[in-house]
């Protein structure tokens with residue numbers, strides 16, 4: 001394998017994907033952000049400040065350990081990278097810490113963010129609270145209902161939560177509204193995007209901040225086994241935790257597996273498997289793959305996991321799919337729920353429903369992986385505390401519908 | 405049916421010593437069947453150019469009123485091909501422009517969309533989430549096919565951007581304030597210096613949109629700019645009496661036109 005070209009290029013392109021599709025009003029702000037990020041990246045003191053926060057506030061490095069009982073059940077070694085042990089319970093905070101530090105450097109006093117399940121909203125509110133900044137979080141009205149606890153968490157952290165009633169009242173609409181806010185208040189506002197999506201430089205910047213996952217995992221795995229995993233498996237919503245663990249391994253002999261949400265089944269049309277559908281389109285600032293109809297109207301996504309419930313995906317994932325560097329598969333709601341239970345029983349770890357999708361794929365592919373002598377590394381992107389209520393409700397509801 | 409019609413429209417209003425009036429309607433609101441009567445009513449009311457919005461599911465440059473119009477149009481099942489078909493059948497002497505979002509253009513195929521628009525009698529495309537850096541490479545091709553890709557300028561625009569769009573066609577769509585579409589009560593103090601600055605770089609006509617709703621605002625803006633774009637305020641008026649949309653539109657536009 002030759003050395004891969006450095007991506008993205010100067011225009012924010014990952015091959016045909018990426019770019020900057022935003023109103024002219026925002027273009028100078030993107031240039032300003034690119035320049036500030038470039039400067040920060042080459043500034044040792046920025047890196048040191050960020051690393052110190054990750055260590056002493058977020059709790060990094062997160063452990064990487066073999067899941068022994070799971071390995072025994074499946075017949076091949078499985079390792080877990082424990083992003084669930086971060087402060088606030090998921091990988092999202094790696095990115096928000098980086099972006100908030102950048103916002104401070106740029107002298108921006110107002111922070112905005114979009115959120116779906118509320119994980120990125122909580123991570124943004126947390127980082128803002130730490131530095132005494134005001135955060136305003138846009139969240140679809142439907143998600144505000146479904147994720148009442150996270151709404152309260154954000155408010156506890158001093159953030160203002162705006163309920164968005166337009167469109168489908170979910171994450172894509174919250175993102176539209178955050179962009180509208182940014183267009184309006186661009187001069188003093190920093191928009192903290194929660195995944196490897198949006199216009200350049202966001203996909204690159206969020207990838208770089210989340211790459212701490214893969215950088216640690218690569219070192220830890222080599223210390224533990226003196227080799228590489230055969231497969232790295234991670235759930236894909238917008239694609240930040242997966243890109244974070246994939247990217248530092250991109251030139252290594254490792255299969256990279258992104259697991260999308262098949263929802264109620266691809267054939268039902270009620271899913272969030274954007275890359276599986278692989279239809280190119282432009283939304284929220286970049287060209288990537290999109291769930292859309294024949295005209296290009298965006299189709300609502302569906303997943304039991306709110307963090308995967310997004311009709312787009314980061315442009316670099318589209319590129320990895322396009323070049324074949326990563327494979328993208330999908331897991332249904334039911335398969336993810338089963339895996340949610342299995343990991344809890346086997347390892348004493350309740351995974352986030354997003355992360356349960358990655359676990360489910362490993363269980364589903366047990367035979368193939370066993371006969372291939374696989375050593376599988378799973379990115380456990382978050383913990384399941386946030387989902388316990390919903391899973392309970394879902395299972396009681398389903399149980400109630402069963403014929404007696 | 406070609407791009408010189410945009411130029412002609414601005415030349416005519418300049419000769420008359422006033423700004424061009426450019427109203428906006430969303431195709432499919434209140435119904436697609438109303439589109440042709442609406443366009444005729446806008447022309448009768450005194451429109452110099454007309455913007456026809458193709459509704460998109462995620463209109464991130466629009467405020468609540470135009471979002472609502474798009475949502476209702478899409479709920480009514482309107483499709484891009486139907487809009488093209490209806491527009492093809494409209495007979496008007498006023499240049500027509502499409503306003504939509506880049507994914508609908510990209511999905512159809514950029515060149516296909518431009519070709520189809522031209523065949524439907526469209527003189528220009530206004531795509532708010534297709535900034536110059538991304539659309540510039542298609543400028544010449546579109547121009548050869550008689551469609552102007554209308555360039556944007558905003559209060560935040562840099563001088564290098566204004567120099568770049570000097571190579572554009574049609575007119576400069578100037579966003580009067582940082583923000584989204586929607587009615588506002590006053591004309592921003594920064595508008596006059598902004599238009600002056602644009603004109604130092606670009607020889608195209610400068611039309612101003614976002615927030616103009618009353619005849620007074622139209623008059624004030626018309627003193628500063630070559631064109632006045634009115635969207636949300638008109639659509640809001642239609643929403644108050646959708647059954648009589650063409651009559652409402654004609655009256656509304658006439659009120660603005662008399663003020664210019």
Ligand SMILES: Cc1ncc(COP(=O)(O)O)c(C=O)c1O
Nearest residue numbers: 237238239240241307354381382
């Ligand atoms: C725990 C967890 N995993 C995964 C995701 C999906 O996002 P991404 O694909 O950007 O990692 C989320 C999003 O909320 C999440 O909370």
